Amino acid sequence: xxxxxxxxxxxxxxxxxxxxSCAASGYIYSINSMAWFRQxxxxxxxxxxxxxxxxxxxxYVDSVKGRFTISHDNAKNTIYLxxxxxxxxxxxxxxCAAAPAVGLTNLWNKQMYKYWGQGTQVTVSS
Numbered sequence: 001x002x003x004x005x006x007x008x009x010x011x012x013x014x015x016x017x018x019x020x021s022c023a024a025s026g027y028i029y030s031i032n033s034m035a036w037f038r039q040x041x042x043x044x045x046x047x048x049x050x051x052x053x054x055x056x057x058x059x060y061v062d063s064v065k066g067r068f069t070i071s072h073d074n075a076k077n078t079i080y081l082x083x084x085x086x087x088x089x090x091x092x093x094x095x096c097a098a099a100p101a102v103g104l105t106n107l108w109n110k111q112m113y114k115y116w117g118q119g120t121q122v123t124v125s126s
């Protein structure tokens with residue numbers, strides 16, 4: 001089993017920044033794919049950024065490219081999401097997800113991720 005705990009959410013004004021953290025524990029050696037998803041009220045949960053923890057390759061959806069950065073600290077078993085130039089449309093509950101392996105074509109498919117955190121709220125006001 002793998003446990004994921006997110007932190008770092010909060011309320012900011014448009015243009016501001018936040019950094020989310022996701023600490024992993026348990027059988028983490030089984031994990032190679034980690035990602036951040038978000039879900040706004042009344043909307044589907046959508047992928048935002050993903051990382052292969054073995055090689056470090058990162059991927060982003062178009063709406064956050066150039067503004068968000070996903071990274072991984074192997075020593076701390078933690079991934080981060082640095083969010084800059086935040087917009088009101090970034091307002092959502094943000095979830096950390098992990099899986100043994102997710103192929104490139106399925107990075108944004110939430111069904112492929114076995115482990116999920118409890119979420120952390122991000123609110124961006126205009």
